[in-house]
Amino acid sequence: MGFTEPPSLEDLEELAKSIIDEMPKGLSKYIGKLKVEVEDFPDSYTEQELELETAFDIVGYYESAGPAAIGHLASSSDRRDVLHLFRRPILDVWCDTNEDLSNIVNRIILQEIGNHFGFTDDEVEMYEEDMQENSDFDLTAG
Numbered sequence: 001m002g003f004t005e006p007p008s009l010e011d012l013e014e015l016a017k018s019i020i021d022e023m024p025k026g027l028s029k030y031i032g033k034l035k036v037e038v039e040d041f042p043d044s045y046t047e048q049e050l051e052l053e054t055a056f057d058i059v060g061y062y063e064s065a066g067p068a069a070i071g072h073l074a075s076s077s078d079r080r081d082v083l084h085l086f087r088r089p090i091l092d093v094w095c096d097t098n099e100d101l102s103n104i105v106n107r108i109i110l111q112e113i114g115n116h117f118g119f120t121d122d123e124v125e126m127y128e129e130d131m132q133e134n135s136d137f138d139l140t141a142g
Helices: 009-021 025-031 044-049 071-076 087-097 101-117 121-134
Strands: 035-039 060-063 082-086
Touching: 009 035, 009 082, 009 087, 009 101, 025 101, 060 101, 082 087, 082 101, 087 101, 101 121
Parallel strands: 035 082
Antiparallel strands: 060 082
């Protein structure tokens, strides 16, 4: 999914969902049926809770519904973990780096999952490399 102009909220959500669908088995067992929500910016509550200086200080965060929503237990509960992505800060990264947007969103998703589940930076990098090598869509163009 190559973008030459800023994607909409819906475009970013579709991109994120396609990346999550491509997650290696090693990650999919952690996230179950992860819900994705894309907004332009975090709400004021999130800004205050995370003590952000500006709404541009965060590109996403993983919100857990609790132990009942993780992995295989997710099917027994209506509660779902949510990955929040913030379009405007993501677009700033995209403009600043000229990197392919798919790569950026992929990295954000992996970092948020990794942060939530306590993965090391090396583990997150390993998953990112694995996804780049085995992806049905181009994560390396840019």
